[in-house]
Amino acid sequence: MPKIKNEHTHANPGPSQMRDGVFVVVTDGFRRVVLNRAKLRASYDDALDIIYGQFDHIPRSKIVVQTDRLHACDGEYVDIPEESWRDVLSQVSLLRVVERNGCFSSPAALPMPSSSQTSQASSQASPGSPTRATNISVTIESSSTRKRVELDVKSTNTRMSSLLAAYNRALGEGATTLLQGARNLSLDATLKSLNISSGAILTAGPRPPTFTLFVEHAGDQYGFIVSPTTRITSVTNVFKSRFYERDPAQLRFYTANMVRLRNDGTDRVGEYGFQGGDYILAKDD
Numbered sequence: 001m002p003k004i005k006n007e008h009t010h011a012n013p014g015p016s017q018m019r020d021g022v023f024v025v026v027t028d029g030f031r032r033v034v035l036n037r038a039k040l041r042a043s044y045d046d047a048l049d050i051i052y053g054q055f056d057h058i059p060r061s062k063i064v065v066q067t068d069r070l071h072a073c074d075g076e077y078v079d080i081p082e083e084s085w086r087d088v089l090s091q092v093s094l095l096r097v098v099e100r101n102g103c104f105s106s107p108a109a110l111p112m113p114s115s116s117q118t119s120q121a122s123s124q125a126s127p128g129s130p131t132r133a134t135n136i137s138v139t140i141e142s143s144s145t146r147k148r149v150e151l152d153v154k155s156t157n158t159r160m161s162s163l164l165a166a167y168n169r170a171l172g173e174g175a176t177t178l179l180q181g182a183r184n185l186s187l188d189a190t191l192k193s194l195n196i197s198s199g200a201i202l203t204a205g206p207r208p209p210t211f212t213l214f215v216e217h218a219g220d221q222y223g224f225i226v227s228p229t230t231r232i233t234s235v236t237n238v239f240k241s242r243f244y245e246r247d248p249a250q251l252r253f254y255t256a257n258m259v260r261l262r263n264d265g266t267d268r269v270g271e272y273g274f275q276g277g278d279y280i281l282a283k284d285d
Contacts, residue, residue: 026065026095028055031169041089044082055097057165062100067092136191136198140167140178143205147171156192160185167204175204177229184208184229184268211276213269215239215253221279228270232263232280239282246284254281 023034033054040047052060066077069092080088136153149170151163160178168175178185180202185194208227215222222243224235240248253261255272
């Protein structure tokens with residue numbers, strides 16, 4: 001899953017919170033919940049069950065609990081393993097939960113090498129040595145508010161569904177679709193399969209409305225449920241396979257104003273301004 005750049009660093013709890021030993025604040029970087037300390041201390045497994053119940057977007061098997069509130073942490077987040085769980089929990093009042101791959105850890109926590117260190121490392125690297133992979137930056141913009149979230153993605157195998165989930169958590173929205181320009185992106189697809197590179201800007205929005213679009217041929221009309229992002233070929237191919245008995249190579253498709261549809265697999269319903277009740281004219285050329 002992707003991580004969101006510039007994660008906000010929360011201020012230390014106030015004195016009243018620190019004195020209250022009954023509760024612990026747990027956060028995933030976006031949402032904060034108050035949990036009962038005694039129930040969390042019962043056992044490490046019980047604690048993971050309770051935390052997963054509040055942050056179920058992280059698979060339970062990948063939950064890692066961290067803190068930066070111990071003196072030994074020196075202000076940086078460290079993992080809390082099972083053997084240290086009870087001792088650490090008795091001393092802190094704020095915990096952070098992340099996914100095991102570190103997708104929500106703050107990039108600012110990693111020290112940047114100096115220019116001299118970078119130059120030295122470059123000069124020492126052999127010509128054939130592999131270069132370190134860099135993260136992929138993807139920006140997602142709301143189609144309605146134009147608010148943006150910049151995501152730092154570690155792998156080109158990241159699915160669109162993971163990007164959309166991170167976007168929704170960051171802005172508290174309920175977007176259901178991702179688009180790149182006019183292209184509706186499959187949420188099961190990956191950055192690699194869609195050829196999305198670093199610097200890409202995607203648009204998140206609600207599910208497109210559906211309506212009935214007809215194909216008219218020889219005086220008969222056949223209805224199809226579509227949305228503005230439906231590919232024209234999704235309509236025409238079904239029409240040819242189910243309702244057309246001649247050689248489909250003879251068919252050509254037009255708008256009501258006799259504008260020929262490209263029908264090449266890239267054009268979509270919304271490109272031609274089709275609305276509910278409109279029709280595509282199928283002609284034998």
